[in-house]
Amino acid sequence: MMKKADNKNRITIKDIASAANVSISTVSKVMNGTGSISQHTKAKITRVINDMDYRPSELARSLHQKKTYTIGLLSSDGYGRFSLPILKGIESALAEAQISVFLCNASGSPQEFKRHIDSLLAKHVDGIIVTAAKTDKREPLYLKNNTPVVYAYTDVDDDNAMCVLPDDFGAGELACQHLIEQGCKNIVHITGPEHFMAVQQRAAGCQKMLMAQGLPGFPLCYGSWTSQHGYSAIRDLLAQGIEIDGVITGNDLIGHGVLQALYEYPKSVPGDVSVVSFDNWQVITELCRPTLSSIDFQLKELGRIAGECLIEKIDGQDRRGKIMVPCYLQPGESSCKYSQA
Structure with a gap:
């Protein structure tokens, strides 16, 4: 039976490699999504990781890849009517990459908004998603350190920006x-x-x-x-x-x-x-x-797409433009005359 990780006997990447009968570098490539590894080997290593309940060191991972595995969500939707389902979609997109979200309610003054941005940048977040209670255009963020930004449920006048909007x-x-x-x-x-x-x-x-x-x-x-x-x-x-x-x-x-x-x-x-x-x-x-x-308006799907776009920008891909998320009709009794016959 494979041993489980606990405080006294923490599982290491060396243990994973030994149990899977592969090299430490192969395990590292699978965990970091780098290198050319066969699907069979990936599946075997992933199975061992799950069976042994392995939890990588977040600090070590951050230092190795120069990432904090966190992003910021700046929302000016004070009631959360739109931002909360969008947040659920963002989290579903980030879950596989094991990225956490700092949620900041920026519905107050411009000074409060700036304070949240400064706080997120001080935490060295890998990216920022900006959302709002309406789709109207807003001023784009111009960050000196070029932190990737995606706009969800809000628009900006910037040809270089990535905006995900309802249709x-x-x-x-x-x-x-x-x-x-x-x-x-x-x-x-x-x-x-x-x-x-x-x-x-x-x-x-x-x-x-x-x-x-x-x-x-x-x-x-x-x-x-x-x-x-x-x-x-x-x-x-x-x-x-x-x-x-x-x-x-x-x-x-x-x-x-x-x-x-x-x-x-x-x-x-x-x-x-x-x-x-x-x-x-x-x-x-x-x-x-x-x-x-x-x-x-499929707000959860809108959030998922925004999260995926931000991951791609963090990974160095050039994502810009506008994505219009399609909507669908949820029929009720107030309009469907002929379905009631």
């Missing part, structure tokens, strides 16, 4: 296409503040889909990201006598307010009016009655 334009197209497939012809869009990049891109995607289908443009109601905005906006439209059989809402909270107002009017959902939203925040969508159809 908001495609989300608008998808939401509108779904309502059209449900037979909707008179669609309205109740959304958040006009200056948000995501609001503009989603509206543009919706308009393109309507034009492609030969349907008229829709009333566009800007406002806050709140249930109250959705409630008031749809009531105002109905009071004006505007014919409505489909509603696209800027987020799930707005969608919640729309559903409440339609219930009170009364309008049958989805019989009279179909409703589809954005974000797929299940805390809201599953509590709505009927349950709310919503576009999911």
